Amino acid sequence: MLEEEEEVAGAAPRSGARAAVEPGVGAGRAPGSGLGQAAPSPLCNWQAAQCSVRERFAFLFNNELLSDVHFAVGKGPGAQRLPAHRFVLAVGSAVFDAMFNGGMATSSAEVELPDVEPAAFLALLRFLYSDEVQIGPETVMTTLYTAKKYAVPALEAHCVEFLTKHLRADNAFMLLTQARLFDEPQLANLCLDTIDRNITDAITAEGFTDVDLDTLCAVLERDTLSIREIRLFAGVVRWAEAECQRQRLPPTPRNKQKVLGKAVGLVRFPLMTIEEFAAGPAQSGILSDREVVNLFLHFTLNPKPRVEYIDRPRSCLRGKECSINRFQQVECRWGYSGTSDKIRFSVTRRVSIIGFGLYGSIHGPTDYQVNVQIIENDNATIGQNDTGFCCDGSANTFRVMFKEPVEILPNIVYTACATLKGPDSHYGTKGLRKVLYESPSTGINTSFVFFNVLGNNNGTSVEDGQIPEIIFYT
Template sequence: MDNYAWQCDKYLPECMNYVFSNRLFSDVTILVGSTADREEVHAHKLVLMARSPVFHACFKGPLAVKEQLVITDIEKGIFEEFLRWDRYNVCQSLGPWWLDGFLYTDSITLSMENVTSILYCSRKYCVDKLTLKCEDFMENKIDAENVFGIMEEAHNFGLTNLRDKCVKFLVQNTKESLLSESFTYICRQCVRTVLTMDSLSISEEMLFEHTLRWAEAECKRRNIPNTDRNKRHVLGDNVTLIRFPAMSSSYFQQKVASGEFLGADEVIDVFLHNFSKDDGESRVSTFFEVSSRSYQPVLRFRKTLRERQSTDDKNDIAFESSIPAILHGLCVYTPKEDSEIQVVSIEVFDHRKSSIASVNNHFFEHSERKIHDVFLPQAIRLVPNKRYTISTRNSFSVKSFYGSRGKQTVQFGKGVISFYNAALTETSDSEDDWNWYRANTTVDKGQIAGLLLS
């Protein structure tokens, strides 16, 4: 008998690979592929049923397939890769662990070319461990060119964590990402995801221009004329998420009001809001959100220093805004060394000392900028002349940058942001207080470099 005792020098994944590649003990033949290119794949019911509840239902129970199992929505190459792709015989020189294919060997090599198809297989056959592998792979590959493609896949497959990672990336990389061609190919629901974001590093005017670019592409896909009314039609109720009152008056008048994209009552509503701003008031719009989602850093230190030993003690700072503002997040100092990371947790308290926002275990590393932006899950509307407190706690004791010669007030738009020493205890309002003296962060020094406001 050829290859007698082939099992002796192999680990389990190698044995499974050998069995599959040589069709040993195969007890099921599956037809895979479209009608024109359908091919046979020989497999083992025990393995398939042990790894997938869907395959279990196909072979056992009241829903079992009576005839030969046919899979028309997956190509043979992808299906074999999903089971156990035969690279072993071709690439034996790379060593016995050059094994791919998840159901048989619990291992798979993912790439941007195959991950979507493999993800489809894992979702169809309820192989959750493989779904997590695909999700982790795509999360680590997110960049400005593919973030919208990955967001679309996250939407299609219901991967909310992956979608949230894409949203987080977009907050700080909005301009570069919207310039990518992939933005014009996403579905209307994903456009809605972008337009519902409270924090974006782009002006409302530019966001509107890119939204129109998507609408033009959608008109072309639907083979309808590229008119203002048709662009509004394909966007649907996403139009109400565009913040026209946050645009400059001149841009709105020249680029929006002069066309047919908005109705007359909507145009009048935005004009009335703009007039109220000119009069020093802020009229609420009937149709649109009026606050800007384009944030800017408000930094409070005149000097950045090195070599501070950060601890897990809390860092607290209190502040007030003299005008209505939106808090998107805060700026913290990064570790000094390239190889070091920090994990920070953040809590925001209102003037009644009630917690109104939090961020748990946010990872970041050294940056040439020396400052890292941390965004809140949802932006917070700040009430003028009400005191808010930000509290952070670092998980690791690492040498980091820190600020000194802090400013008590910083100009912000037509108003002022004022900073105060946070009350670490009920009686720590005085500069002579020992708790204030030993605090890691005060008005004059500390780890919290500034705020992200609009």
């Protein structure tokens, strides 16, 4: 939620709050005259106590003195009747100018505004009379609406500035909805940037499930979300459950699919691992049986059959690409028989791994088929890709990339896995147990520590084997 109330005050003294209770109090006027009582006599010379034009107009804010129009603002028990001055309003707003002076001008002494909140209208009047901005978390959106309704762009700008200052991950979706509703592209872009960087926190915030479907889709379309697709899908399901409740529908898989509509097609299921897909979307009932089968075929077959879902990675990376090589020497002849090469590792700082560098053929230019994976705690596959690469017969490494960045947290042991189909290749020797990467721009060190994998791993170890290179972003 937004934080405490904030004021942006002009040079005029704070008279608005008092004037609402004791309008017209000033030098030469007996205190205690209430709203609706007779205006004081000119003999009171209230003007002499106000030292500038600004102060004199600020004195007239919410004051019966000299008022020539009243507004019945709001509806129900909270409605208020507020005095105003046609000239002041017309000077500050083209809408009021047309209302009082245009060809369709009203001559009525009272104008009804049932769609405007009294607190927001008072904020608008205060600004028109004194340039004083008084907005808070509870009134900023209604004040923005009122400023737009009466074409007061300076007050609009103050509202947007207030919202921007208080923008956080936990209210970014709520503010994005409002920014789209009020056509505030600058605020909307700031909200989207915040969501990109903090999407995990944003979709778990209370206000996320309250957004409308178009806003949800506007976020799901983005290539810049920094989140694993399976976590994004979980947030989408949570939104669908809330929408079913709003529409008074049982939260069945069929109804969730119905309320999500086009949003389902914006989830990038091909970016998930087959394990993530099988444990989540495949059992959710949100996808049809045909869609589930097609996606399983996409995960398991090569070449991959076409699916209707986007398989483009979300470009959520920031920073410079880095890599480390764990071997000091390259030798010849490493064979493959369907067994995976594996090496365990941990890091000292959070990184995002985007791929491996692998050795290629000793027999000249060759194509390889390869499955690469990163496994956490020996059981959960958190990144994978079935792909291929071409090598030129040299002892260089060749890039094999994941579908999306794989977040690697410090002091957790992961397993890097590569299953190659192809002829004998080069391999690395004189391996290092610890490889230090020092960023040339920041000087910050990131250490990779390697461990042997127990069991059948095609011979790869800390000392020898495949998977020489890890490509990552810090």
